[in-house]
Amino acid sequence: MTGTDNKLVSVAAGPVNSVPKSFRSGHAPRPNDAFIALMGITGSGKSSFISKCTDKSATIGHDMISCTSIVDVYPYEVTSDFTVYLIDTPGFDDTGRSDTEVLSEIAAWLTDSYKHEIRLHGIIYLHRISDVRMQGSAKKNLVTFKELCGEDALKKVVLASTMWDIIPAEKATKREQELKDTPEFWGWMLSKGSSVHRYNNTAESAREIILSLTGHNAPIATDLQKQMVDEGKSLDETSAGQGLRSELLKERRKLTQERQELLTLIEAAKEKHDVDTEEALQEESDRYTVLIKRAEDSAKALSISMTNLILKRDLRIAQMTKEMREVQNEYEMNFRLMRLDQIKVENGRIELENQRKLRRQGKLKSKASTSTTDTNSQLPGQRPEKGKGNMPATKIGISVSISKSFYILQSPMCLSCNEVELQEFQDGKRMELACLIAVSDQRTVWIVRYENNNWRWSATFERHYPELAKEIKSYGLNAVRLCAFGPGPGERYYTGWDEFRIYSCSPKFTKAMKSIKNNSSIGSVIAVAFGHGSSFLVSYGFENGHLGWTHDLQGYYPSLNRFLKSQKELGNKISIHAATLDPFSKTDYLVVFTDNDGRDRTPARQYGTGGR
Structure with missing residues (x-):
């Protein structure tokens, strides 16, 4: 709040x-x-x-x-x-x-x-x-x-x-x-x-x-x-409205002047045939165009009467209330599914315990051939029972991405983002999934999906990730279900469609992907995070609605490693729905998960910074 x-x-x-x-x-x-x-x-x-x-x-x-x-x-x-x-x-x-x-x-x-x-x-x-x-x-x-x-x-x-x-x-x-x-x-x-x-x-x-x-x-x-x-009076005619409008117009003049200076530099770069400098300056100029448009729109939006102001507020609150109820109903449904799963697991545990008692009493012979679980194929984050994950997946619609000083934190009710170009909704559609990587202290490369299933990527995405862009164009951008990538020039990436996935990363990541593919009960990859070096964290879902996870942090992100280790010792009692590792840091990360003990249905966060 x-x-x-x-x-x-x-x-x-x-x-x-x-x-x-x-x-x-x-x-x-x-x-x-x-x-x-x-x-x-x-x-x-x-x-x-x-x-x-x-x-x-x-x-x-x-x-x-x-x-x-x-x-x-x-x-x-x-x-x-x-x-x-x-x-x-x-x-x-x-x-x-x-x-x-x-x-x-x-x-x-x-x-x-x-x-x-x-x-x-x-x-x-x-x-x-x-x-x-x-x-x-x-x-x-x-x-x-x-x-x-x-x-x-x-x-x-x-x-x-x-x-x-x-x-x-x-x-x-x-x-x-x-x-x-x-x-x-x-x-x-x-x-x-x-x-x-x-x-x-x-x-x-x-x-x-x-x-x-x-x-x-x-x-x-x-x-x-x-x-x-x-x-x-309308809002722009009040003292507060006039003061704010004056500040917005002052900001617009300043931004317009700075953009004009950039345009001059762009022309100079063109004359020198300096393509890289021209592209970088053009991207910065485009950012200023967005900021100028935003200042102009904000100034115009002040021209509103009291009646329309209250009506607009009431409509927005009604929509927020409706969305919150829908999310709550989904939480309730998934919680009931989770409880049913827990009952099944508990009944299975009781049955297994009864069988052990019968064996000890000599009334039941153990048959090794009855075991069908291949424990060697288990991934960290799986439960030993039939290779299942931890709990029914709750589709909470959260996406997180951090890189240097840039971040995107998106949930069904909120978007918090400091990448200027991504702060605007596309045609009023809510952002559902996003990944960004800083290519300098001022600029990022990004790709996002909106609720209408339309994807967008930044102007320099193809220049920084040519192979990934080529693959996505080949198979179709709007059919993508999940996309994640790490910093260049090695082009670490993962992109998934409904029926197949492509990826380019370390041998350990490739091995993890093959293990996921070979497990017939796994339906889809839920989240992928590429971190420092060749570290990674992957969350995946099973056909029956359960979640599992696997990772290789390579000694980086120590507090996350301790957290995941402790969860494994407790029996993998979490389900990871979204994750990001800052690839430019050895400590900073954010993981969004739900607790599986049935006490709390609300998504929680585990995070770490250089101070941890």
């Missing part, structure tokens, strides 16, 4: 029961209700603040399955007849959403609640005191926050600093003073009545800040609410 902001709102005059329960997380409205909104950049500690205050878990921003990008509400029951509702808002620097989308989301909730006679008692703005200086995104976020609030609302704003426990107190105190003394930071807001608090990552500290905003009967309205609801 993205970071959140606390706002305190109380119901003004009007029939209490007419206010929808959606503003209260499903709770019935009461006269003493209060609302506090939390705001701040992603990672400033909003989710932690809510969790400490309410004693309930608020989803954290890096949760891959539930990437919250909407305003959410968490009740904090102060007394039996007094509830404070904490309004969790997304941060403006969320990599998965544009600032326009975030402002639209916040504006939809603020205007809808204001229209239903809900008034804010206060707003809590969270800031990491651990940040060395006010970075560009944090400064831009603060400016938007000021314009959203307006001068009148600032007297009910708490500026709360977080992360005091991770840096020396002397440094933190110095940074806090700088924030208070600088008008562009907190100084001007303090002069208008805002107050400063320190959040010490405790329930007591969080509740103290909240209660500092509830002891008054003078609720506030933000400028954004008044301008859109009372004055009927």
Whole structure:
């Protein structure tokens, strides 16, 4: 979940029961209700603040399955007849959403609640005191926050600093003073009545800040609410919208100028017949074109009325709810299948134990010829019973890929990606599978599949992977089911279609593929990850729906090796659904798996970095 902001709102005059329960997380409205909104950049500690205050878990921003990008509400029951509702808002620097989308989301909730006679008692703005200086995104976020609030609302704003426990107190105190003394930071807001608090990552500290905003009967309205609801302005006509639009146009001008400089360099490379430089510059120019288009689209998207803003929000939430229910239903079905499989295994174990008892009693002769399992053909990650894998495969639709500083993390509910060209959905279709490799510190080569089963690859894919591209073109790009590759120039790759697969890798990988092919009960390869050197990890599925896995890490990724070894010692109690090994690192990886003990149906993650 993205970071959140606390706002305190109380119901003004009007029939209490007419206010929808959606503003209260499903709770019935009461006269003493209060609302506090939390705001701040992603990672400033909003989710932690809510969790400490309410004693309930608020989803954290890096949760891959539930990437919250909407305003959410968490009740904090102060007394039996007094509830404070904490309004969790997304941060403006969320990599998965544009600032326009975030402002639209916040504006939809603020205007809808204001229209239903809900008034804010206060707003809590969270800031990491651990940040060395006010970075560009944090400064831009603060400016938007000021314009959203307006001068009148600032007297009910708490500026709360977080992360005091991770840096020396002397440094933190110095940074806090700088924030208070600088008008562009907190100084001007303090002069208008805002107050400063320190959040010490405790329930007591969080509740103290909240209660500092509830002891008054003078609720506030933000400028954004008044301008859109009372004055009927569109979002781009509000102070916050105009400020954001100005920033977007400034960004577009800067990007356009930089792209023009690249075009000049491209012409120079053409004159010198320097093809490699020309291609690299053209790829960078294409990236700038995408960024310019995105800035233009974001600026245009601000031209939206309050009614359409709320309608668009409601439709998006309805679609998200529908998709979440579908995923949950699939989890439930697979869990039931898993339980049936566990019952079969347990019954088989009991029967085997009874046979052993009979043998010991001399009532049953052992017949070696009855054993049909070829234990020599087992792969790590298989169970010994008839060569089966661990559990029914849950089709959770997760894809992960990391390479140097680049990453793609995709699930049915979320896409997190810092490769600019891949952050856009193709024709509104969701990305289902992706693999990328860094070819420099600024560029990647990638291939992706969308939910309409259409594949795309990057402009320089064929130059970096000529053999793989040739094979894919020969057999058909859109018929591909799985594709993975490692860094050049050796061209390590794996590509699978419905009926066959091609691969080029180390002898051990080839041996593993042949073992998988020769096992008649294996239906398909689920995931392939190529790592440092010739290391690899492969997950595969059986015809009966079970999963298995095999790997050769060559001594790299030690924490992953320990994890897989421990799982093997426990009887291979996991099923791996997605995996990536950073080929430029000997330690960094990410594995998504489900636990097979029946206690938890939710996909989990095992990951490692250089610090592990």
